[in-house]
Amino acid sequence: MKAARIAMATALAVTSWAVFAKPAAPAAPAPQDIVAAREAGMAMSAATLGALKAGSANGAPIKGLGFAAGALDKWAKAMPALFAPSTRGLPSRAKPEIWTDPAGFAAKAAALASATKTLSAAARAEDKDAFATALASTGAACKGCHDSFQTPPPAPKAG
Numbered sequence: 064m065k066a067a068r069i070a071m072a073t074a075l076a077v078t079s080w081a082v083f084a085k086p087a088a089p090a091a092p093a094p095q096d097i098v099a100a101r102e103a104g105m106a107m108s109a110a111t112l113g114a115l116k117a118g119s120a121n122g123a124p125i126k127g128l129g130f131a132a133g134a135l136d137k138w139a140k141a142m143p144a145l146f147a148p149s150t151r152g153l154p155s156r157a158k159p160e161i162w163t164d165p166a167g168f169a170a171k172a173a174a175l176a177s178a179t180k181t182l183s184a185a186a187r188a189e190d191k192d193a194f195a196t197a198l199a200s201t202g203a204a205c206k207g208c209h210d211s212f213q214t215p216p217p218a219p220k221a222g
């Protein structure tokens with residue numbers, strides 16, 4: 064009986080704590096988190112682009128590729144903001160030119176967004192030829208930015 068009362072009191076205490084304890088406000092992401100998010104997004108965009116290329120080459124129904132094409136388009140629009148000034152100088156493969164030539168970087172980002180918009184529209188329209196063309200210009204837009212604004216991958220260790 065006593066044990067039951069203690070258990071009840073404990074349960075009550077826990078419940079009232081849960082009701083009254085204010086959860087801490089979510090903190091803004093730390094600059095390192097922003098770097099990790101953009102690197103993850105870039106890696107996923109490469110996976111998505113690879114899947115789209117494979118689908119297109121295999122003659123998969125274009126409509127079925129619409130979701131992935133739309134995801135790439137969303138990423139293209141969201142991605143530039145992840146190169147926030149707060150992330151400048153942190154370990155990453157982002158070149159400092161991103162922040163010394165913001166107009167140049169924005170133009171490369173806009174080229175990708177334009178290609179993915181066309182890609183997404185071609186999928187919705189089930190236009191195979193337009194889709195293949197937009198896929199090529201999407202890949203070219205990735206490379207176009209990397210050539211100017213991404214440092215090359217570290218050389219493999221000798222030996």
Ligand code: HEC
Pocket residue numbers: 098101102103105106108109110112155156157158168171172175201202204205206208209212213214
């Ligand atoms: C506007 C410039 C820009 C565009 C467009 C762009 N990238 Fe990137 N990408 C970068 C930069 C800068 C980095 C290095 C980021 C870092 O290390 O924080 C990067 C990194 C990457 C990485 C390495 C991610 C990792 O694991 O660290 C991959 C993979 C990648 N991009 C793929 C793509 C693909 C695929 C596209 C096109 C769909 C694309 N990128 C479009 C600028 C761009």
